Amino acid sequence: MEKPQDYRLVCTLSFGDIYGQIIIWLIVIFLSLASALALWSSAREIYALLTVGLILVLSLPFLLFAFVTTLLNHIELTAIDSAEEKAKLEARRASRPKTA
Numbered sequence: 826m827e828k829p830q831d832y833r834l835v836c837t838l839s840f841g842d843i844y845g846q847i848i849i850w851l852i853v854i855f856l857s858l859a860s861a862l863a864l865w866s867s868a869r870e871i872y873a874l875l876t877v878g879l880i881l882v883l884s885l886p887f888l889l890f891a892f893v894t895t896l897l898n899h900i901e902l903t904a905i906d907s908a909e910e911k912a913k914l915e916a917r918r919a920s921r922p923k924t925a
Contacts, residue, residue, distance in 0.1 A: 834901070850888050853880065854881070
């Protein structure tokens with residue numbers, strides 16, 4: 826029976842990858858608040874609150890989908906050779922300065 830392969834899991838996601846998504850979602854929120862203020866009057870307060878709630882409820886799944894797919898696109902799974910990895914680890918340990 827063959828030994829299972831070792832893998833390295835690396836996430837390369839940075840803030841710059843999701844920065845545009847955050848900016849777009851903030852624009853959506855500010856537009857919903859602007860529409861609520863436009864509808865706000867003594868007779869239509871409930872419409873203003875419903876507008877904000879509806880926009881937030883409808884936009885959250887899209888935001889979550891965008892974040893999750895961006896995260897999954899930045900996960901790397903690479904096979905590693907255990908003997909080669911042990912040699913690199915030993916070389917790294919040997920090159921470290923000794924502490925007193």
